[in-house]
Amino acid sequence: MNIPPIIYGTAWKADATENLVLTALKTGFRAIDTANQRKHYDETAVGNALIKSGIARDQLFLQTKFTYVDGQDHRVPYDPHADYATQVRQSFQSSLQHLQTNYIDSYLLHGPSSWIGLAPADWQVWQEMEALHEEGKVTSLGISNVNLGQLELLYQKAVVKPTFVQNRCYAQLGWDKEVREFCTQKGLIYQGFSLLTANTFILPKLKFLVEKYRKTPAQIIFRFAQHIGILPLTGTTHPKHMQEDLSLSFNLDEKDITFIDHIALG
Numbered sequence: 001m002n003i004p005p006i007i008y009g010t011a012w013k014a015d016a017t018e019n020l021v022l023t024a025l026k027t028g029f030r031a032i033d034t035a036n037q038r039k040h041y042d043e044t045a046v047g048n049a050l051i052k053s054g055i056a057r058d059q060l061f062l063q064t065k066f067t068y069v070d071g072q073d074h075r076v077p078y079d080p081h082a083d084y085a086t087q088v089r090q091s092f093q094s095s096l097q098h099l100q101t102n103y104i105d106s107y108l109l110h111g112p113s114s115w116i117g118l119a120p121a122d123w124q125v126w127q128e129m130e131a132l133h134e135e136g137k138v139t140s141l142g143i144s145n146v147n148l149g150q151l152e153l154l155y156q157k158a159v160v161k162p163t164f165v166q167n168r169c170y171a172q173l174g175w176d177k178e179v180r181e182f183c184t185q186k187g188l189i190y191q192g193f194s195l196l197t198a199n200t201f202i203l204p205k206l207k208f209l210v211e212k213y214r215k216t217p218a219q220i221i222f223r224f225a226q227h228i229g230i231l232p233l234t235g236t237t238h239p240k241h242m243q244e245d246l247s248l249s250f251n252l253d254e255k256d257i258t259f260i261d262h263i264a265l266g
Helices: 014-027 043-053 084-099 120-134 148-157 177-186 200-213 217-227 239-245 254-261
Strands: 007-009 031-033 061-066 104-109 138-144 164-168 189-193 230-234
Touching: 014 031, 014 043, 014 239, 043 084, 061 084, 084 104, 084 120, 104 120, 104 164, 120 138, 120 148, 138 148, 148 177, 164 177, 177 189, 200 217, 200 254, 217 230, 217 239, 217 254, 230 239
Parallel strands: 007 031, 007 230, 031 061, 061 104, 104 138, 138 164, 164 189, 189 230
Antiparallel strands: none
């Protein structure tokens, strides 16, 4: 299927996850991001919402993640003492059960095992993810919470190249400019999360654009993100905001795009 222009993120929704995902789907979202990491996500609740929505599987874009044990709480979805290939396989099978599906559109490594380079563990995990891809159980692979050096190394050495890169997106860093530029160069799709929560300080500066376009600050930011090649994630819990986040059919003037692009760079 075609990748929808905005993704609904399901992190940090706890017991409200099922109802919120169902509301998002009924509102019109067709791309859902989750992870097999009970500490921050409830994959089972996401799966229940998907079934209750009645939307055909081929009309949905489902993205989930493998998370190392250091990122888990006591509810680890695999044997933490097993080798990494087994951990990935067990986590993936668990995700299929949670989401009540037989394939995943996008499977991400939730983040490298360290801040510098890629460790042997990362390559073992990626190789098993490649195996899932080769078996037709995953359409695309990706990585999140990654820096430029790590992404360059992964792209250089991976047999199955990442299709998606998902990072927290800070205006102070030019909206993750270096990583985005690499993605553009290699034809990768950059997904940006925390576009609002990581950049609340810039929202008052958008007042004149809010008045000019008669849109909310969130709509301005999400449309800006799309203009510069970011596939945005929204995690709103408000039905009205869900509707607004799907209403991005307007265009920003080039000078306004440039203004937002440089809004935190001085």
